[in-house]
Amino acid sequence: MPSTLKTDIEELTATPGVVVVRFQGSLESETISDIEKVFSRVQMGSSVFAVADMSSVNLISSAALGELMGARKRLIELGGDLVLAGVILEIRTKLNLMGASKIFKMFNDVRSAINAYKWETEKKSEQVELTFPSNLKMVPAVRQLISRIARQKGYGNRDSFRIETIVDEICNNAIEHGLNDSNLNIGIKVDIDPDKIEIDVTNISDPEKMFLLKTHLKPEEHQDIHNDEKRGRGLMLIKMLTDELTFNISEQGTVVHVKKVREE
């Protein structure tokens, strides 16, 4: 029985520049001409970032893999790329053994591949939100979480460590200067993109501590007050480590916003 391969091209209107090439069947010697034809059509179009949807593919021979590598090379020359999505576990294992995973980026599904494209080319930010009890013991785990996320998203060790330090300081401040009640929550919102990370930390303000916080923020306006000089050092540290630091202090709550541009 001859091998069959169905191909289909879908231009994504919502994501210009990306085309999904769907394969169904076997990618082998007998169907190489089909692979060649479909990528020739892609090259003639305006979208040169191709996601090959392999979720309905049951075989990729070494000859077909060679054809895919050729197609990828041609797309890269045009400023695009070819990535694989939805490769079934059995084929993925074989591709890994053949070393193909060093050549092709592989994603679990088309959606993940498109998101990765948007992350890299459109610098689309991703957002993580967290609420946790206002208790200092919670902070080490939170700072590690944000640091690990930064590392996972490609930030280097130095950037990740600095982000960790910033989160640690802001969260400790939010707990120390907020209402002293572990039933209350601290909110943290992280917006991360390939170039920068922005962090908002929100707490419930303690009216008695708000004045003290303001003196730390604008010491020149409160020179008559002799605070413990050791206080406020954390804030200086955050200022040194960030590219932007703003405070919004009100009776309802305090929001600290920091922006840190990626350095490495």
Place this chain on the structure above:
Amino acid sequence: MDISFPYHIKLCFPGNLEYIPAIRKYISELLQISNFSPKFAYRSEIIVDELCNNAVNFGCRTEDARVELECTFFNDRIEFTIKDQGGLKENVDKLRSTLDNPVPGSDSGMLPHQGMGLEIVRMLSEKLDVKIDKENLTSVHVVRRREDSALE
């Protein structure tokens, strides 16, 4: 300041597998500072991993899909609730089938290795509830009780 039980955390993240290793570690660290044993923390980590992987792989349709994880820590147990936007109808049907036929491959229409994650969660937890609403929004609730901490 000592930790007082129960306490609650809520985490909302993009439907992207990249976030899961950091999240499972976060939950594990919270459990350990809450005086749960490392073994309990590690097993709970596996539950979080499975639940999050399922939510991302089967419950996220759109590019901007998000997953919400809520954990309540009690003195004697932890409760997880994970919500996703609900996947394609075929995925929801597979999930329903897996819940009805817990043994993978038995009339569930799934491959032998599929459906194992939920079975692992079932083995590691005391209670597992899955709710799928009319719009396929899926919510999984898991309760894992502290074992004899002295023996762990």
